[in-house]
Amino acid sequence: MRSSSRFFLLVGFLLLLFGLTWLDGRRLNSRAGEARNRTGDLVRNLELTDLALFTEARYTRHPSQADLHSAFQDHPMALEHFPSGSLMAPPSSLER
Amino acid sequence: MNRFFRRQRYLVDHTLSSLRRHPGRNLALLIVYTLLIFLLASVLLFAGSLKREAALLLRNSPEIILQRQVAGRHSLIPAAYLQSIGRLRGVRKKQGRLWGYFYDPVVRANYTIMVPARDRPAPGSVVIGAGLARERRLGRGEYFTLRSAAGKVFSFQVRDILNPESELVSSDLVLVAEEDFRAFFAIGPEWYTDISLQVANPREVVKVAEKLTELLPDTRPILREEILRTYDAVFSWRQSVVLVLLVGSVLAFLIFAWDRAAGLSGEEKQEIGILKAVGWETGDILRMKFLEGGIVSLVAFLAGYLLAYLHVFYSPVMLFAPVLKGWAILYPAFRPVPALDGLQVATLFFFTVFPYTLATIIPIWRVAIMDPDMVMR
């Protein structure tokens, strides 16, 4: 088989898989729909305001509720966003 | 037209033969390139997924949270403020919220302790998040002990564990009865953590917020829109910190590619001379070199992206979860859902494939236009 034929087959295959990821994305999303709705209900019922992703510090756990004196506030009117988790060690007060 | 395509296909044939002449080197290049794209795409896909999840879930958050500020800091809000708000126009419902943090030295993790608006647990019992249950190895009916700031030990029975599918928002939650919360944190009945408000008409939210600020000048209303914007910014930030590190690697890689192409060996120069001598035009030479870069980067991009997709959405192990986790002990177990953004993928393609292809073609420009009779010498 010609080199270019083999190459086109390979690229064609990869492109097919690439296209499949889009279809798969849609599939995973529709599958997650129910769970997402239930979690949304939980958010509403518990009146939650933040994701429980960054539990290492208080100002990272509820960034949307953080006050002006939370670390790394760069503007008095800006809400919290934080570089600390990736770059800095947690404050020693947490390690008791 | 046919001839045009045939000619390009012959160029592809020759380019592939050329690449095969140095199989080790070109394979290494392909692997490194694929790895780079894999890392970049993984970050983009993961952060994109979280961003969307945040947007979809948190649109169920309360329309307004009213927070009291003392000396610029978040402070407890008097229950009396609920009366002051009274029957403010546009406010359908208002309620005091009780929530706070607790640091558990046993597992060195932070919990969020809160009193739910509805379905409150009976005193002495708690409902806990699935992540917490996992970390503390607690099951239904078991006991969960916490020590308050005053040194008193509180023991709660686990009534229920929240659904693991909701861990992204509930992993570290401890839902308690109001009496237990107040006793544990020594907060009297005249205080709440903050007040949540439901506004009937979304278009009136800003107006209501303004009125609240006038009415209660030491408070700060936090709107749902602001909550959503926070998370938008959060994932862009975290994403860019990691990306900045990766861009450094990409740049190093590009410099290497340029260097490799620029230091065109005598052998490669001679090959170009021979091709021109047998009738190839400058355009053919350039297109061949372009294909060299293009073929490697196209395959690397597709392979890297596909691996990233599998890595983020199907594999249980996230290679850079430690970076995105930070130092959190309690990290929610959740499977990200794809939030496929064509623009983002296109941008990734453009910023990786394009520079690499240019980096291989530009240095050889001068050689490609040289006279073929040099090869006779």
Added chain:
Amino acid sequence: MIELHQVNRIFNQGRPNEFQGLYDIDLDIPRGTITCLQGPSGSGKTTLLSLVGCLARPTSGRITLDGDLLSDLPERFLAQVRRSTFGFVFQRFNLIRGLTVLENILLPAYPLAPEYRALRTRGQELLARFRLEDRERLAVEHLSGGEAQRVAICRALINDPEVLIADEPTANLDSTLSRELMAIVRQLKEEGRTLVMASHDPIVCKDAAIDHLVTMRDGRIISRGGPHGRP
């Protein structure tokens, strides 16, 4: 067929290392003949060959092919003429290492983009003609001198050129292989092709098939005629 009129070639013009390779060359190369350029190294044979074969342009003078002016064609058209009319056999063969024999042979045809199967068959026929069929997939660096020379000739013939240009074709061959080469040269002449060669090998220059012997020295033609002193 090919006419050169008052052709000069100056290298690195205007720079400190300026050097004139050819002085006022007048030469006619009739169709279907074999012209041999002889002379010591540095006499300008290679330079003249490259001008005849459109690998370079003269600094001044005219080169025509069947009456059409070649010397000031843009590079693109020159390349087209080069690939459809001329075939080249270089002194050091100049095969591309790492590629197979067949891949090397087919290279000059790629820009013409003929249909693949037909091209491949033509390449294989050429290999068979020169007894190289079993070398088709071999990488060229594994070939012997004689085989490499024949592969170079196959490559030169792939586009069925009218004119074949060979620079010191026997330089890397022993006398047996050199005589074999001249047999091929005579065959090609019988097919009606025109050949222009540069050589200082007596096996080449004194061959009976040579129609015109052109002697060069220091960039000039100092004598012309048939071999064995025939005019």
